[in-house]
Amino acid sequence: MTEAVLEVRDLHTRFGRAVVHAGVGFSVRRGEVFALVGASGCGKTTLLREMILLQAPASGSIRIFGQEATGLSDEGALGLRRRWGVMFERGALFSALTVTENVAMVLEEHTALSVQLRAEVAAVKIALTGLPPDAGQKYPSELSGGMRKRAALARALALDPELLFLDEPTAGLDPLSAGGIDELVRQLRDALGLTIMMVTHDLDLLWRTADRVAVLGDGNILGIGTMPELAKSEHPLVHEYFYGPRGRAAREQAWNRR
Amino acid sequence: MIAYQGAEQLQRFGANLYIADLVGLSMVRELSPLITAIIVAGRSGSAYTAQIGTMKVTEEIDALRTIGVGPLDLLVLPKVAALAIALPLLTVYTDMMGMLGGMIMARAQLQVSFTTFLNRLQEAVSLTSYLIGIGKAPVFAVIIALVGCYQGFGVTGSAESVGRQTTVSVVQSIFLVILSDAFFSIAFSWLNL
Numbered sequence: 001m002t003e004a005v006l007e008v009r010d011l012h013t014r015f016g017r018a019v020v021h022a023g024v025g026f027s028v029r030r031g032e033v034f035a036l037v038g039a040s041g042c043g044k045t046t047l048l049r050e051m052i053l054l055q056a057p058a059s060g061s062i063r064i065f066g067q068e069a070t071g072l073s074d075e076g077a078l079g080l081r082r083r084w085g086v087m088f089e090r091g092a093l094f095s096a097l098t099v100t101e102n103v104a105m106v107l108e109e110h111t112a113l114s115v116q117l118r119a120e121v122a123a124v125k126i127a128l129t130g131l132p133p134d135a136g137q138k139y140p141s142e143l144s145g146g147m148r149k150r151a152a153l154a155r156a157l158a159l160d161p162e163l164l165f166l167d168e169p170t171a172g173l174d175p176l177s178a179g180g181i182d183e184l185v186r187q188l189r190d191a192l193g194l195t196i197m198m199v200t201h202d203l204d205l206l207w208r209t210a211d212r213v214a215v216l217g218d219g220n221i222l223g224i225g226t227m228p229e230l231a232k233s234e235h236p237l238v239h240e241y242f243y244g245p246r247g248r249a250a251r252e253q254a255w256n257r258r
Numbered sequence: 259m260i261a262y263q264g265a266e267q268l269q270r271f272g273a274n275l276y277i278a279d280l281v282g283l284s285m286v287r288e289l290s291p292l293i294t295a296i297i298v299a300g301r302s303g304s305a306y307t308a309q310i311g312t313m314k315v316t317e318e319i320d321a322l323r324t325i326g327v328g329p330l331d332l333l334v335l336p337k338v339a340a341l342a343i344a345l346p347l348l349t350v351y352t353d354m355m356g357m358l359g360g361m362i363m364a365r366a367q368l369q370v371s372f373t374t375f376l377n378r379l380q381e382a383v384s385l386t387s388y389l390i391g392i393g394k395a396p397v398f399a400v401i402i403a404l405v406g407c408y409q410g411f412g413v414t415g416s417a418e419s420v421g422r423q424t425t426v427s428v429v430q431s432i433f434l435v436i437l438s439d440a441f442f443s444i445a446f447s448w449l450n451l
Contacts, residue, residue: 049320052324053324054320054323054324074323074326074328077326078326081324081325081326082326086321086324088317088320088321089317090316090317091316092316092317092318092320092321093318093321094318094321095316095318105325106325109325109326109327110325110326155321
């Protein structure tokens with residue numbers, strides 16, 4: 001068994017009196033595409049925000065690269081933050097900067113590269129995500145949804161992270177762009193050996209890219225395993241998730257392709 | 259406006275010349291820092307809240323933190339510094355415009371010539387009064403900028419929240435500016451300035 005890059009143990013989160021997570025635990029191995037799924041409002045995004053240290057859980061442990069990540073200050077988290085990239089659901093590109101500047105800004109903050117070199121690195125990252133070269137000069141508002149996600153991915157990849165967090169990588173995209181993102185996620189894992197942790201509802205994306213999937217519901221992990229394993233799960237909520245009308249269509253499509 | 263209102267009163271006492279004292283002192287010491295601060299609170303304070311609030315909604319603030327840039331360093335400090343420089347300058351501008359307006363009204367209504375007005379002004383408005391007026395401006399600026407940014411960070415979730423926080427920001431900063439102006443008046447009268 002390969003080492004765990006990310007390990008969540010006995011995590012509890014509460015908002016006021018509402019319990020969001022009650023003892024969530026799982027671990028993500030190096031080089032795998034791990035997906036977190038679950039109905040809206042079950043705390044997927046909250047869990048992701050806790051993993052990237054934007055929010056503190058009530059109790060429990062999150063270990064990333066073998067280091068305890070809970071309770072770190074912003075300064076203390078810097079070392080960890082340099083080693084991962086985050087792509088937010090809506091991209092969260094800085095709207096006052098062009099795509100190239102968005103990527104270069106991260107480099108400026110963390111490396112001693114010259115301006116010239118930063119621009120070149122940024123161009124490489126932008127090309128890596130499949131954006132045309134002229135996209136670098138554009139502002140985020142001039143890009144389509146799919147291109148914006150790719151640009152956000154380019155920024156997440158700026159520091160050559162070992163671990164990539166993706167929040168809803170295909171949400172709000174047309175099927176064609178979403179298909180492109182599926183492909184991209186797979187390529188990144190294969191080409192760069194990245195470990196990818198993603199939160200998604202997109203069943204097609206799950207069937208095509210995820211190595212293992214954890215289903216979150218009722219404040220806990222209801223099931224964890226590969227997609228075919230989960231599809232056989234007896235748990236009613238998991239079953240419903242994968243055997244609802246949309247789940248069935250996505251599964252059939254996935255089987256047909258094999 | 260002060261010149262226009264004051265003119266009639268002064269005329270009654272035959273104290274036409276004191277129009278310069280009236281306009282000069284009231285503008286320089288009190289009104290122009292206050293009016294400028296209120297206009298800037300409406301214009302820049304609200305813009306600060308809206309900008310930071312929008313960044314909060316689009317997760318840009320979160321993105322900054324994950325990149326390891328402190329939102330305070332990048333978004334708040336430059337704004338506070340910029341406004342602390344800009345507001346005193348704008349106050350000087352308002353002072354000048356107020357004097358000009360006063361001069362024109364004085365000549366039109368009270369037949370006080372420009373030269374007489376200016377000579378009188380030099381006697382009426384001491385350097386201390388002038389500096390007190392300008393000196394309040396950076397304090398007002400810090401209040402406006404901090405309230406604007408603070409309310410911006412208070413935005414949660416939606417675009418609707420941005421609008422609400424912007425309104426709160428303007429109301430709150432104007433209120434605090436007036437309040438601090440009152441404290442200034444009390445403090446200055448203690449110090450006999």
